[in-house]
Amino acid sequence: MLFKQQALLRQKLFILGSLAIGSVLYLVARVGTLDRLQPICPIESRLPPAEPEQIPLRTLQFKRGLLHELRKGNATKEQIRLHHLVQQLPRAIIIGVRKGGTRALLEMLNLHPAVVKASQEIHFFDNDQNYARGIDWYREKMPFSFPHQITIEKSPAYFITEEVPERIFKMNSSIKLLIIVREPTTRAVSDYTQVLEGKERKNKTYHKFEKLALDSNTCEVNTKYKAVRTSIYTKHLERWLKYFPVEQFHIVDGDRLIMDPLPELQLVERFLNLPSRISQYNLYFNATRGFYCLRFNIVFNKCLAGSKGRTHPEVDPSVVTKLQNFFHPFNQKFYQITGRTFKWP
Ligand code: A3P
Numbered sequence: 232m233l234f235k236q237q238a239l240l241r242q243k244l245f246i247l248g249s250l251a252i253g254s255v256l257y258l259v260a261r262v263g264t265l266d267r268l269q270p271i272c273p274i275e276s277r278l279p280p281a282e283p284e285q286i287p288l289r290t291l292q293f294k295r296g297l298l299h300e301l302r303k304g305n306a307t308k309e310q311i312r313l314h315h316l317v318q319q320l321p322r323a324i325i326i327g328v329r330k331g332g333t334r335a336l337l338e339m340l341n342l343h344p345a346v347v348k349a350s351q352e353i354h355f356f357d358n359d360q361n362y363a364r365g366i367d368w369y370r371e372k373m374p375f376s377f378p379h380q381i382t383i384e385k386s387p388a389y390f391i392t393e394e395v396p397e398r399i400f401k402m403n404s405s406i407k408l409l410i411i412v413r414e415p416t417t418r419a420v421s422d423y424t425q426v427l428e429g430k431e432r433k434n435k436t437y438h439k440f441e442k443l444a445l446d447s448n449t450c451e452v453n454t455k456y457k458a459v460r461t462s463i464y465t466k467h468l469e470r471w472l473k474y475f476p477v478e479q480f481h482i483v484d485g486d487r488l489i490m491d492p493l494p495e496l497q498l499v500e501r502f503l504n505l506p507s508r509i510s511q512y513n514l515y516f517n518a519t520r521g522f523y524c525l526r527f528n529i530v531f532n533k534c535l536a537g538s539k540g541r542t543h544p545e546v547d548p549s550v551v552t553k554l555q556n557f558f559h560p561f562n563q564k565f566y567q568i569t570g571r572t573f574k575w576p
Pocket of ligand 1: 421541
């Protein structure tokens with residue numbers, strides 16, 4: 232009998248202990264969010280909206296936390312009105328390049344309290360059907376934000392699609408344009424790897440990279456192959472320069488974003504006239520993943536999906552050299568135009 236009572240007592244103590252530990256863990260987990268929800272500047276709604284250069288950062292931090300909370304709870308129309316939330320057209324667009332690291336760049340910029348990302352690729356300017364739906368359709372695809380935050384979207388197809396520069400110019404001729412590039416041959420192989428994976432998923436066969444990248448008749452580089460054409464960065468950029476001055480573009484080094492993201496992000500912050508806010512705290516190297524991952528606060532961190540960072544197939548070294556020689560003059564021109572030089576072969 233005594234033994235049974237002791238066992239019952241032990242069981243109760245165990246449950247109580249678990250509850251206490253659970254509560255402590257929950258409180259610790261909520262600290263970041265709760266901290267953000269403290270009204271830092273109560274008179275703020277009476278002030279006129281600040282210019283991006285003068286954003287009160289602590290206020291933004293608070294608002295961002297609030298935005299996150301509202302989004303999680305599917306903000307009602309009343310909440311949207313009360314908090315002056317708006318759907319804004321992007322003030323900056325990551326226009327490409329496909330497989331350059333466009334997703335990583337968008338997610339990392341989204342660490343900044345003044346930046347709000349459009350999570351999906353909208354494909355408004357490159358898809359005729361979407362474009363025909365009009366600018367209000369595009370705006371409705373944008374996330375809710377506070378008026379002095381900036382919205383950024385990314386659709387890498389914009390960079391290579393003929394009609395896009397003129398269409399974006401018509402929307403906003405002073406928009407800021409971000410292009411993230413990687414060493415062109417590596418980018419082409421990454422592009423191939425993505426398509427290959429799609430084919431394999433559908434149980435379809437696909438040619439080897441070498442066969443696609445070289446013209447079988449001449450044995451020269453096959454410029455009809457899309458993965459090759461996309462890597463001729465200067466050709467595409469020249470089309471954009473018919474509409475926008477070079478100062479409106481910022482080139483991001485996608486290879487450095489993989490190895491050491493912070494300096495690249497700080498350059499982007501400067502280009503967007505944002506105060507430097509992303510820090511080493513927000514980025515940590517995940518050895519299992521083999522990439523930098525994102526830390527928003529003590530609780531919330533994330534790595535990019537497994538579809539980013541695929542293993543590339545081995546490519547015949549002679550084909551790699553051929554491609555590198557082919558891209559070389561285009562790269563030189565690209566450096567000359569953009570003023571950003573890379574150590575590409
Ligand atoms: P690979 O899959 O060839 O490694 P995009 O988002 O434009 O499709 O680019 C995908 C590329 O982003 C990946 O190419 C990967 O190398 C790169 N990348 C850069 N930073 C990354 C990160 N932190 N996590 C995962 N992938 C990252």
